[in-house]
Amino acid sequence: MGASTFTRLDDLGLEVTGQRLEPHRAVLACRVVDPDDWCRRCGCQGVPRDTVTRELAHEPFGWRPTTLLVTVRRYRCTECSHVWRQDTTAAAEPRAKISRAGLRWGLVGIVVQHLSMARVAEGLAVSWNTANDAVLAEGRRLLIDNPARLDGVRVVGVDEHVWRHTRKGDKYVTVIIDLTPVREGTGPARLLDVVEGRSKKAFKDWLADRDQAWRGGVEAVAMDGFTGFKTAAAEELPDAVAVMDPFHTVRLAGEALDECRRRVQQELHGHRGRKGDPLYSARRTLHTGADLLTDRQHERIEKLFAIEQHAEVECTWGIYQRMIHAYRETDKATGRAEMAAVIQALGTGVPERLVELRKLGRTLARRVCDVLAYFERPRTSNGPSEAINGRLEHLRGLALGFRNLAHYIARALLEAGGFRPQLHPHL
Numbered sequence: 001m002g003a004s005t006f007t008r009l010d011d012l013g014l015e016v017t018g019q020r021l022e023p024h025r026a027v028l029a030c031r032v033v034d035p036d037d038w039c040r041r042c043g044c045q046g047v048p049r050d051t052v053t054r055e056l057a058h059e060p061f062g063w064r065p066t067t068l069l070v071t072v073r074r075y076r077c078t079e080c081s082h083v084w085r086q087d088t089t090a091a092a093e094p095r096a097k098i099s100r101a102g103l104r105w106g107l108v109g110i111v112v113q114h115l116s117m118a119r120v121a122e123g124l125a126v127s128w129n130t131a132n133d134a135v136l137a138e139g140r141r142l143l144i145d146n147p148a149r150l151d152g153v154r155v156v157g158v159d160e161h162v163w164r165h166t167r168k169g170d171k172y173v174t175v176i177i178d179l180t181p182v183r184e185g186t187g188p189a190r191l192l193d194v195v196e197g198r199s200k201k202a203f204k205d206w207l208a209d210r211d212q213a214w215r216g217g218v219e220a221v222a223m224d225g226f227t228g229f230k231t232a233a234a235e236e237l238p239d240a241v242a243v244m245d246p247f248h249t250v251r252l253a254g255e256a257l258d259e260c261r262r263r264v265q266q267e268l269h270g271h272r273g274r275k276g277d278p279l280y281s282a283r284r285t286l287h288t289g290a291d292l293l294t295d296r297q298h299e300r301i302e303k304l305f306a307i308e309q310h311a312e313v314e315c316t317w318g319i320y321q322r323m324i325h326a327y328r329e330t331d332k333a334t335g336r337a338e339m340a341a342v343i344q345a346l347g348t349g350v351p352e353r354l355v356e357l358r359k360l361g362r363t364l365a366r367r368v369c370d371v372l373a374y375f376e377r378p379r380t381s382n383g384p385s386e387a388i389n390g391r392l393e394h395l396r397g398l399a400l401g402f403r404n405l406a407h408y409i410a411r412a413l414l415e416a417g418g419f420r421p422q423l424h425p426h427l
Contacts, residue, residue, distance in 0.1 A: 004030075007061070008101055013090035014070060025125055026064045031071045036086040039077035046075035049083060056091065057098045057124040059105035065125035068099060098124060098134050106135040107142070108423050111414050136410040143419045144410065150192065150214060155179040155377075156240075157189065157222040157385040158229050160198040161392055163408055172198035173409070175392070176206060177385045178418070179222060183377070189384035190418030194392075194409045200228035207236035222382045224248040225367065244370035245382035246327045252363060253320040254287055256356040260316040261286065263356070268309055278304050279313065286313075289328070290321045316357055319346065327374075336375035343368050391416045 003016040009030060018029035037046050051073050058066040070091065076083050092099045098106070102124055109115035109123070121131035143149070157177035164171040174195040181187035195202045207215060220241045221233045230242050265272065265279045273280025282304050285297045293301065305314045322342050329335030346361030364371060374380060392412050 003028075007066070008059070009068075011090075012092075012099060012101060013088075014068070017071070021064070024064070026061060026066045027069060028058070028066060029069045029071070032073070032086045032088060032091075034087075036073075036084075037075050039075075039080065039082055040084055041082040042077060042080045044077055044079040046077045046082075046084070049074045049076040052085065054088065054092075056096070056102070057126050058102045059099075060123045065123060067125065096134065097126060097130055103134055103138040104423075106131060107139050107414070110135060110139070110411070111143075111417075111419050111423050114415065117411075132407065136407060136414070139414045140410055143417065143422060144413050149417075150178075150210070153178045153180055153192070153214070154217060155183050155220045155222065155380055156192075156218055157245075157382045158203055158233075159224060159382055159385040159389060160226070161194075161389045163194075163392070163405070170197060173405075174198055174202045174206070175385060175389060176203070177382075177388060179380065179382075179384060182381075182384050183379045185379075188418070189388060191388050191413060191416040194412050196405055196409075198226075198228075200232045203229050204232035204236055207232065220373075220377055220380050222380050222385070223370075224382065225252065225363065230367075230370070241373050241377065242370045243373045243377060243380045244367050245380070246374060247381060247383050247386060249364075249371055249374075250320075250323055250327065252360060253323050256360040257286060257313070257316045257320050258283070260354070260356040261313050264310065264313055278307065279310065286317055286320075289324050291325075291328075312354055315354060319357060319360070332375045332378055336372055339375065340368075340372060343371065388416045 003019065004010055004014065007016060007028060009016060009028075013033050014030040015033050016028055016030050020027040020029075037048075038044070039046050051071050054070040054072050056068040056070060058068045060066050068091075070088060072086050072088060074083060074085050090100075106120040106124060109120050110117070117132050117135070118128055120135060121128045124131055155178070157179045159175050159177070160172050161175045162171050163173050174197065176192045176195065178190040178192050182189050193206060195206050215237055216239065218237050218240045220243050221229075221237060222243045222245045223229045223233070225244065225248055233240060233242055261279050261283065262273070265277065268279075269277065273283070275281075282300055285293070285300055288297060304310055305317075319342060323339065326335045326339040326342065329338065343361070343364045346357060347365050350358050350361060352358070392415070
């Protein structure tokens with residue numbers, strides 16, 4: 001195996017002519033293999049004039065960064081005196097500082113190995129800004145802008161995400177997920193796009209940018225309780241079914257339970273929960289599914305509800321547990337009937353004292369069709385969206401330098417966009 005093949009310069013149209021090992025990098029002298037001696041202005045053959053050297057960062061070998069010193073021949077036309085250089089676009093973009101192989105190495109490091117941009121810049125021996133601009137641009141060209149990336153989407157998930165934890169600036173983005181692989185059991189969810197802002201307009205504009213054939217193929221949209229997403233989906237995807245996923249539905253009931261517990265705590269003791277207060281000590285146990293309670297937790301719950309003043313908390317807890325049981329029911333028809341019964345019970349006959357349950361009942365009544373739609377389309381949940389949100393939150397720790405939203409979105413798409421098989425067939 002020759003040096004050109006070993007260093008993977010064959011695909012770049014280069015040939016190694018020499019090498020030098022320095023303490024902190026390896027330098028490969030190389031030349032352009034194919035001659036380029038025909039005038040691009042008049043078509044006549046030119047004659048060699050001189051050479052220039054182009055320096056490119058290349059993929060590292062071992063722990064040393066690799067630099068290419070490319071000798072580029074210049075020609076002069078014998079007829080029109082036009083001067084030009086050998087074509088090096090196979091090796092790198094015009095005026096680029098990183099070879100195409102170096103860009104791919106950085107892209108694989110970001111997508112497959114989840115390297116930080118600082119680590120990629122160190123491996124290429126370039127500045128952070130140079131690596132960031134070049135690798136993200138290559139990722140957008142090769143992966144994000146690929147028109148086939150959105151093919152086969154049948155189930156869409158939409159959720160908001162906080163990307164900026166500061167007082168100034170818009171901190172929300174809208175995250176759009178492909179849930180089709182999850183529903184069909186063929187793989188994990190894919191991040192389709194990240195849109196600036198959290199509003200009906202943000203989601204509606206993104207849907208409007210897709211062609212009619214794509215929108216017509218979407219069967220369901222999983223979302224939380226935000227009405228802006230529902231309205232946008234209804235206007236742009238009239239044939240798709242809106243599904244309010246279990247995670248957010250149960251969370252609404254959990255919030256009602258917490259509000260009821262805090263209210264009763266204040267009414268009985270005149271202060272927030274403290275160590276030793278029964279309601280405060282049981283706050284986590286109350287959020288545990290009844291079928292998952294340990295013997296000790298069962299005993300704690302029984303002691304808590306043995307106190308007559310805690311009856312309102314017990315009623316709210318009972319509704320919370322019924323909703324969990326409905327979602328965990330293996331027979332989806334039975335689960336749907338149980339959830340419908342809960343929603344109907346919350347809509348009539350709830351005592352005025354149970355203000356949290358009355359509020360929950362009004363919310364569920366407005367979205368009853370969306371809540372019950374889940375039981376007809378199992379696994380159409382925004383749970384994978386929350387998982388991707390967690391990955392995006394972790395990205396903030398890897399990329400503290402991202403203050404530009406466009407850079408953050410590009411990096412987020414590469415990190416969680418489902419591009420691993422395209423870059424690494426064995427993963």
